[in-house]
Amino acid sequence: MDEEKNKTIKRKHDPFFRWLFADTNHAKTLLELSGKVNAKVDRFLSTVNLDTLVRIPDSYSNVGDTGEGDLAFRVSVMSGAPVLVGIVLEHKSGNDPDTLNQVAKYVSALMKMHGEQRGYDLIPTMAIIFYNGRTNWDPFKKLVEGYPEDYQPSMLPFMHAFVNMADIPDSDCLACEDIATGMGIIAMKAAKGECRTI
Numbered sequence: 001m002d003e004e005k006n007k008t009i010k011r012k013h014d015p016f017f018r019w020l021f022a023d024t025n026h027a028k029t030l031l032e033l034s035g036k037v038n039a040k041v042d043r044f045l046s047t048v049n050l051d052t053l054v055r056i057p058d059s060y061s062n063v064g065d066t067g068e069g070d071l072a073f074r075v076s077v078m079s080g081a082p083v084l085v086g087i088v089l090e091h092k093s094g095n096d097p098d099t100l101n102q103v104a105k106y107v108s109a110l111m112k113m114h115g116e117q118r119g120y121d122l123i124p125t126m127a128i129i130f131y132n133g134r135t136n137w138d139p140f141k142k143l144v145e146g147y148p149e150d151y152q153p154s155m156l157p158f159m160h161a162f163v164n165m166a167d168i169p170d171s172d173c174l175a176c177e178d179i180a181t182g183m184g185i186i187a188m189k190a191a192k193g194e195c196r197t198i
Contacts, residue, residue: 014091014093016184016187016188017089017091017130017188018070018071018091020180020181020184021071021089021181021184022055022071024053024054024055024073025178026178026180026181026184027053027055027071027073027089028050028053029176029178029181029182030089030130030181030185031045031050031087031128032045032050032176033168033172033173033176033181033185034128034130034161034163034168036168036172037163037167037168037169038161038162038163038167040159040160040161041126041128041161041163044126044159044161046078047077047078047085048075048076048077048078048085049075049076049077049078050075052075052076053073053074053075053087054073054074054075055071055072055073056072056073056074056086056110070088070089070090070091070102070103070106071088071089072086072087072088072089072106072110072111073086073087073089074086074087074111074123075087084113084123085123085124085125085126086107086110086111086123086124086125086126086158087125087126087127087128088103088106088107088110088125088126088127088128088158089128089130090102090103090106090127090128090129090130091129091130091131091132092129092130092131092132092133092137093131093132093133093191093192094133094134094137095133095135095137096139097139099129099139100139100140100143100156103127103129103158103160104156104157104158106127107122107125107127107157107158108122108157110125111123111124111125111158122157124158124159125158125159126158126159126160126161127156127158127159127160127161128160128161128162128163129160129161129162129163130163130165131162131163131164131165132164132165132166132188132189132191132192133192134192138162138164139162140156140160140162141162143155143156165185165188165189166189166192168185168189170186170189173185173186174186
């Protein structure tokens with residue numbers, strides 16, 4: 001009986017991430033808070049109108065069974081032209097060597113726009129990995145190791161950013177008007193990782 005009490009169980013955070021940030025208002029707040037701590041996200045947000053954020057339905061689930069934390073959206077560019085770009089939000093609570101392959105599959109399966117004048121179906125997409133694990137990990141840094149700087153921007157077929165949720169200050173979370181998002185981020189920061197002992 002004591003052995004059962006002390007065993008380690010998996011605590012999946014993906015369903016919570018997906019449940020909370022499937023709501024476009026919560027996703028918008030998450031992106032805004034992330035932009036404060038990540039220059040790539042901030043630059044991307046300066047080019048789009050977050051008031052036009054629309055979630056892509058779950059009909060893309062046939063791209064693989066690699067997790068439940070992936071959310072996809074489309075948003076209009078700020079220029080006012082009727083042009084859309086994609087956003088993929090991926091949550092990881094631990095080092096996953098297949099992350100970039102997963103994200104590439106999602107982008108390829110989701111971000112398609114068809115039109116008579118288009119010579120290419122995929123639309124530009126920003127993939128953001130949100131991480132709340134215990135160790136230092138950034139799959140994008142690992143990807144470009146050893147490659148000259150000129151090659152690095154073209155190594156992936158999508159824009160990308162990595163946000164360690166620990167970098168989002170609690171003070172920003174507590175101050176934001178979206179209480180659910182602020183508390184959700186704080187909870188995920190406190191959870192840190194996939195397992196806990198009971």
